[in-house]
Amino acid sequence: MLGTHDLGLFILTGLLLNVMPGPDSLLIMARSAAHGFRAGSAAALGIGAGTCVHVLAAALGLSALLSASAAAFTVVKLLGAAYLVYLGLSMLLKRRNRPAATGSESSPAAAVSPPVAPATPRAIFMQGFLTNVLNPKVALFFLAFVPQFISADAPSKALAFIFLGAIFNFNGMLWCHLLAWMGAVTGAQVRNRRWSEPLARWLNRGLGALFLTFGVRLALSDAR
Template sequence: MKIAGAFYLAYLGITTLLAKESTLVSPDREAMSDQDLYLQGLLTSVLNPKVALFFLSFLPQFIVLENSYGILPFMLLGVTFVTTGTLWCLLLVLFSSGMTNFLRQRSRVTHMMNKVCGGIYLLLGVKILTVER
């Protein structure tokens, strides 16, 4: 499996380095509808095991049956998590949108990023092959 992974990374690196077109940003690509984007994000979040592990690991610590405040601390934790998560995701979307527009307008930067990514793929493939157990 290790050798197959290393060769796959090398293959990705070589094809990325030899690509004439940009593989990072394609202006010809059809835009997805808002509904498709939402469903893709929802599925990614729901099927992410890290989210479930986070709640299963940390949530029970905040539930105290003898708490005189009742469910209030639990609700406060939920509101805090949703608020900070929403703000983070909005900032991420704004930054990503700006970066995408920047890359679409500058094909030279995108071409350079392709070369850097191809080199990184190749280096990772070599690293995987040379790592001892």
């Protein structure tokens, strides 16, 4: 179909690759557990938009330029690593919202430190988009993986690439939204428990540490 072959194998392999955990999955789970399914869906859609950019770039040959240029790869890699480190630090240092005190229980500290507003769906979408699009290894993955399923005599290799990339992204969005639903259900179950606040705080710190780890590993990696 459209100059492709072994489409069933491509779909199965793509699903298995999507299930593998990484920064994208962690971001979806964190946002949906903290703010509900809508927030997780916004992160997933941002990741999907980033994947579209990688697919189009690879189809148009831009990813090949990224692969061939050590300087371009390093710049994008360091930008992506810096953003992951920023996300990790923001999660580690974020202060949990506290309900406003009333009457005699109020304090000057509470009056001076208003609660931080939760991230908007648009901001969460951009987090997902940047986490994905600033990772040059995603671009190189598409460049290495997708052409294996394009026939040598395909009438338009770019169109075949976009077709396979769209299938991969669609399946990825199904998995990502399943993650968002699972995160939202889990978050709703523990949110009103007595121990939910310290648990959320430590989970946030753990996820922040993981994002820091991903960022440092990306910055120190040199395989292309």
